Amino acid sequence: MESEEERLQDLLFPDGYPSEWIDSSPLKDYISRVGSLTAEELQKEPIKLNDEKHLLEDQIQELAVSNYKVFLETAQCSQSLFGQFTLIENKLGTLLLDIPQFEKQFENFLNKTKDINSIRKLNSLTLTRNAQLLEILELPQLMESFINGGFYEDALELASYVRRLCFKRSDIQILKAIKDDVEKLWLVMLNKLLEQLRLGIQLPKCLQLVAYLRRMEIFSESELRMKFLQTRNTWLNNCLNSIPNDDPYHHLTKTIEVTRVNLFSIVTQYKAIFNDDEHGPLASPRNQLTNCNIIFFSWISDRVSIFLKTLEEDLDRGVSPLDTVLGQSMYFGLSFSRVGCDFRSLMVPIFVKTIKSAFKESVLKATTNFEKNIERFTFINKVHSNITWKGKDVDPARPPETLLEFYPLAEYLNQILIVFNELRSCLPFAIIEEIMSCLEESLLVISNLILILYNAEHQAFSANSKESFSRFCMCFADDLISYLQKCLHTIFPPNSVATYLGVSVQTLQKDGLLTINKSKVIDPIKLLLPPKIDPILDKIQNEDVKPKINNEKEEDTN
Structure with missing residues (x-):
């Protein structure tokens, strides 16, 4: 069927026909119609086609006449379009020339905007994680609040968390900055803990603070x-x-x-x-x-x-x-x-030194006062008071009343007794020798002062004054020295001293450790004393020594 149509087309159009007619539907319909005509109809077909042609030409002409304005406008429009298309063609040519440069610049722009785009994405992500980031950024402020509020346990846990976070993300600079701030506050907390240890706190608080310091691991x-x-x-x-x-x-x-x-x-x-x-x-x-x-x-x-x-x-x-x-x-x-x-043994030398110094200072003061008093005391027209001082009911610890007649001796004894009373409760045996030496030196000074007084005033003495001065010397040599000896034995009991030294009482008396060297003391005024003073002194000394020896024997027997 197709070959017949093609032969028919070759017969109708021996010179060929335009290529656009090949797939034309009207052409195919016309060929199909021609193929169905009879011979008479085919003979009449050219005439019919010619008539149709003239009719169409007349119609076209009539249409052109009636619509010439439209054709003119169409022509003008076509001309304008042609000019525009020409301009567009020229610009497109220019555009084609600029397109490679544009592509290069566009690539540069893409490269530049790529970083911006990544930053934008990062900013967008940061914005979505704003709450979490804010918590991390506020870690130093939170730790500072814990430290100021005294919540050291929470501060330690927070610092440990920051260290772990920085260890896992050591490449993030902001975390390093946060860690540095926390380390600074770490030192602040250390100072706070040490400052509290400088206060008056109890044991539970000390345990807590030291436990915090241990956990900080700053000190060994x-x-x-x-x-x-x-x-x-x-x-x-x-x-x-x-x-x-x-x-x-x-x-x-x-x-x-x-x-x-x-x-x-x-x-x-x-x-x-x-x-x-x-x-x-x-x-x-x-x-x-x-x-x-x-x-x-x-x-x-x-x-x-x-x-x-x-x-x-x-x-x-x-x-x-x-x-x-x-x-x-x-x-x-x-x-x-x-x-x-x-450390009691370390305090003993200090107290011994103080007691010795105080005793020497007090004895020196008493000696100085005696010197002042003896300068104002006079024996001229001095009347004997005939004071009786011995009796059955007299207290042996009571000072001799004969000293009241001579107030320089009485005041001297009173000052020495004050010293003894102040120190007797804490007078150490270790300074017995210094005390005896100091007391003997003081008595020797008094003895010399008595001699100086005699040399200065004896020419003006009357008989009563000489008698009074003689009693003064006897009172000093007999009553004052003997009573001081008794006081020393009261303060330093011979039995206790002997036990302390590890010797017997006889040895102690023989060495004279607790005995005032009376002969040495009264040596300056020896010539001023009546001849009868020596036997009396010997008798008194023998009476003092005898009971002590008897007591020692009784103790040995026991």
């Missing part, structure tokens, strides 16, 4: 012990510095009390916090434990040295009553024997 065990003792030492110094220093007695007694109570409290806290008796896998090595003990006992030794220095300074300023201070000090030293630090 030895350094932590040292730092604890330093801070508590500062608190103790502040307590001691707050004591008024005007009155030496109040300052010393208050220092003893404050030092004893607070120092024992610090030692208790130290023993409770740093247990040196622990053994096991977590215990310190032996050498480290020894070093820790050295730290503690060095600190204790230093505190004892400071106390001894304060004790010596206040005693040098003059403290009374001395026995009270001695009792408190010895109790203080004894109480520290529970921690292996009994």
